[in-house]
Amino acid sequence: MSETPVFLIDTASRLQRCVAAVVRAHGFRAALLIPGILLLPPGQAETGQESTPYLLTKVTVEGSARYERSAIAQATGMNVGATVTLADLKKAAEELGTLGIFAQVSYRYSTRGNTLTASFTVQDAPGMMPCTFENFLWFSPRDLQEGVRARVPLFDGSVPAGGKMLDLIAAQLQTMLEARGIRAQVLYAPHGALGGPVTSMGFHEAGVPLPVRRLEFPGVAKVDVALLQEAAKPLLDKDYDPSFAVDLAHGGILQVYRQRGFLRAAFGQPVPRLMTEDPMPNAVEITIPVTEGEQYRVKEITWSGESAIPYEELGKTLHATVGNPLDAVQLEQDVLGFSLLLHPKGYLKADAMFRPVLDDDAHTAAVQIQVRQGALYRMGKLEIAGLDDALAASLVQRSRLHAGDPYDYTYWSRFVGENQSRLPVNDSGWKFNPLSSINEDTKTVDVKLVFAPRASH
Numbered sequence: 001m002s003e004t005p006v007f008l009i010d011t012a013s014r015l016q017r018c019v020a021a022v023v024r025a026h027g028f029r030a031a032l033l034i035p036g037i038l039l040l041p042p043g044q045a046e047t048g049q050e051s052t053p054y055l056l057t058k059v060t061v062e063g064s065a066r067y068e069r070s071a072i073a074q075a076t077g078m079n080v081g082a083t084v085t086l087a088d089l090k091k092a093a094e095e096l097g098t099l100g101i102f103a104q105v106s107y108r109y110s111t112r113g114n115t116l117t118a119s120f121t122v123q124d125a126p127g128m129m130p131c132t133f134e135n136f137l138w139f140s141p142r143d144l145q146e147g148v149r150a151r152v153p154l155f156d157g158s159v160p161a162g163g164k165m166l167d168l169i170a171a172q173l174q175t176m177l178e179a180r181g182i183r184a185q186v187l188y189a190p191h192g193a194l195g196g197p198v199t200s201m202g203f204h205e206a207g208v209p210l211p212v213r214r215l216e217f218p219g220v221a222k223v224d225v226a227l228l229q230e231a232a233k234p235l236l237d238k239d240y241d242p243s244f245a246v247d248l249a250h251g252g253i254l255q256v257y258r259q260r261g262f263l264r265a266a267f268g269q270p271v272p273r274l275m276t277e278d279p280m281p282n283a284v285e286i287t288i289p290v291t292e293g294e295q296y297r298v299k300e301i302t303w304s305g306e307s308a309i310p311y312e313e314l315g316k317t318l319h320a321t322v323g324n325p326l327d328a329v330q331l332e333q334d335v336l337g338f339s340l341l342l343h344p345k346g347y348l349k350a351d352a353m354f355r356p357v358l359d360d361d362a363h364t365a366a367v368q369i370q371v372r373q374g375a376l377y378r379m380g381k382l383e384i385a386g387l388d389d390a391l392a393a394s395l396v397q398r399s400r401l402h403a404g405d406p407y408d409y410t411y412w413s414r415f416v417g418e419n420q421s422r423l424p425v426n427d428s429g430w431k432f433n434p435l436s437s438i439n440e441d442t443k444t445v446d447v448k449l450v451f452a453p454r455a456s457h
Contacts, residue, residue: 050087054116056080063122064102067154072096075153078118089118100163101125101154131159132191134204134242136173137274137284138180147176159201161190166201173203184208191243202243210240213275213283219290227256232288240284245270249288257292261325263356263365264293296356298322299364305352305371307338308345314338314371326356326365335369342373346406348438348445349374377407380444386432386451387423395419395449407445409436416449428454 059078061069076092097105104123109116133144149155151172159165170186177184184207190198212235217228231253249267257265268289275283298320303311319330335352342350350373356365379401384392401411412434423430435448
């Protein structure tokens, strides 16, 4: 009986040579498996061992917590009872490694006469993610899953961020489309929130238009469905895009309910279907189910946080009133407006937020508004550029926003308007650009007003 271990090495070539030397010094016959490279023991290529046929009597797998051992063994293509060579064994390990689902793959084998047993050791790759099929509307979700699973080794609905598995899935989807007489290209791309991590891998067909022709909203009873249809207009007569449909449902369309106090309203996953009754080829109907919930009325409005503007004055800008349905969309705009009132008073980082506390029995909302005023910033140094020195110095003296005053970024437009007559006459007039520099240590703002003649037309 002869046994040949395999050593998995993924470091630099110098370390590979050192390990190989140690292996040879101890008399082992060894294959060193590196991503894309197989270092053969001295003389192995010459002896023809790679092409010697053996009867495969056993295949074992270990190391994976994600996949069944039997499934990995089947994916190698090494079938017990078949005649195989060492080259076949090497190729099977390499194919597993290229799928992208394993961080490492190694193998070893032993021979007895003309028989061979093989053992594969794998390490699951991190970063697996859900796989989505976005616009293959000619197939049911089950047909897509089963069709891909039948042709792609170890596909279970999750995929790696890269590797051959992605290309195999795309190729199988392409084959399924062609079997239906559909000529389109299958592409895939990672998905995730802007600036966030990748959360899924989406496959889609490109080349066959899928115009959205109709929208349905089952579950609507408490608002006029025409309002939903109007909010969903951006979907109509556009190519079906599942991500856009979801975003619009949870964004613009949901606002119809939030404006009317239905604060627990929610939309389900949009469901597309091909409309065989529509004369336009591949026309799509999207069904977006809705759960409306109850309408909530304002119970009370309470305030917290420091504010240079009295709560009573801020409250006068609110549209929400006790006893009426809570328009959460308008309230968001009103609360955002508090910042615009506080910023010119020197509170440059002021903001505000609200939270509706819902009473599901009484169907009321207690609105809690928190003002976060932040630090007071004061005027620092004023510099004027683009004018002659005497005029610039004169204008600095005429500024009514002095060093130490609470900083008001809106003042400069008024300042230029008040001093327009003092600027030199030119054919095109003057433009100005206020450049501000905030000093966080002193909480001051230095300003440079840059004047330049307007471009003549």
